[in-house]
Amino acid sequence: xxxxxxxxxxxxxxIAHTPIVSLPKNAKPYFFIKRVIDIIxxxxxxxxxxxxxxxxxxxxVWETPGSPFYVQKRVGKDGEYFNLIKLRSMRADxxxxxxxxAEADDPxxxxxxxFIRRTRIDELPQLxxxxxxxxxxxGPRPERPxxxxxxxxxIDGFASRxxxxxxxxxxxxxxxxxxxxxREKLKYDLEYISHLSFGLxxxxxxxxxxxxxxxxxAR
Numbered sequence: 504x505x506x507x508x509x510x511x512x513x514x515x516x517x518i519a520h521t522p523i524v525s526l527p528k529n530a531k532p533y534f535f536i537k538r539v540i541d542i543i544x545x546x547x548x549x550x551x552x553x554x555x556x557x558x559x560x561x562x563x564v565w566e567t568p569g570s571p572f573y574v575q576k577r578v579g580k581d582g583e584y585f586n587l588i589k590l591r592s593m594r595a596d597x598x599x600x601x602x603x604x605a606e607a608d609d610p611x612x613x614x615x616x617x618f619i620r621r622t623r624i625d626e627l628p629q630l631x632x633x634x635x636x637x638x639x640x641x642g643p644r645p646e647r648p649x650x651x652x653x654x655x656x657x658i659d660g661f662a663s664r665x666x667x668x669x670x671x672x673x674x675x676x677x678x679x680x681x682x683x684x685x686r687e688k689l690k691y692d693l694e695y696i697s698h699l700s701f702g703l704x705x706x707x708x709x710x711x712x713x714x715x716x717x718x719x720x721a722r
Contacts, residue, residue: 523663523693524663524666526666526667526696530699533701537641537704538636541634541639541640544640545630545633545634545640548633549634552630556627556628559590559615559624560572562615563590563613563615566613567594571590571591572588572589572590572591573591574588575587575647576647577646577669578645579645579668580666580668580669582662582665585632587629587637587638588628588629588632589626589628589629591616592613592616592617592619593616594613622715623715630671637668638668639667639671640671640704640708641670641704641707642667642668642669642673642695643669643670643673643675643692643695644670644673645669650685654685654689658685658689661689663692663693666696667695667696672708672711673691673695673707674691674692674694674695675687675688675692676711676714677710677713677714695707
């Protein structure tokens with residue numbers, strides 16, 4: 504069974520049939536143009552990022568045994584699953600005791616991992632997900648299925664963030680990122696969804712550059 508058919512939050516939990524926000528009226532042409540932009544940026548980005556990914560893949564394996572990549576199932580638009588790929592920043596056995604929310608100064612982090620997390624280099628392989636169409640350059644960060652169900656049970660309207668494709672960066676990521684609670688992240692995600700525009704996307708990209716330079720919100 505394909506990843507997208509194993510489990511769907513809309514279909515199996517009926518939690519997103521009445522979203523607490525709605526898309527702007529001009530959303531359809533916006534999404535079309537945004538997809539074209541995503542393809543262009545992701546294509547160029549993958550070419551430029553390939554040497555960086557290769558170098559840090561070698562460093563990751565040199566420091567700790569195991570694959571340099573970490574593949575996780577995430578929840579995308581409309582509750583569909585997709586596989587998210589990151590450069591591994593933790594020990595290969597980091598989740599031997601089960602899934603755990605990342606925390607500041609996480610003891611599972613490797614030395615190379617701490618650097619690629621701080622600089623967001625670990626996110627570069629996700630350009631492939633953008634090119635494939637599972638993600639966009641800008642949108643809410645995709646969450647893991649178990650946490651999506653948990654947070655939706657605890658936070659009213661959490662699944663409304665599934666109205667749009669998840670993003671490599673987004674309003675929540677540039678306003679605290681890992682330091683924000685799920686409830687705080689949702690506030691920014693809903694604000695983004697309610698005010699979709701290329702002007703807002705441009706502001707987020709500018710703030711993303713600042714985050715990359717300063718390491719703000721890294722964990």
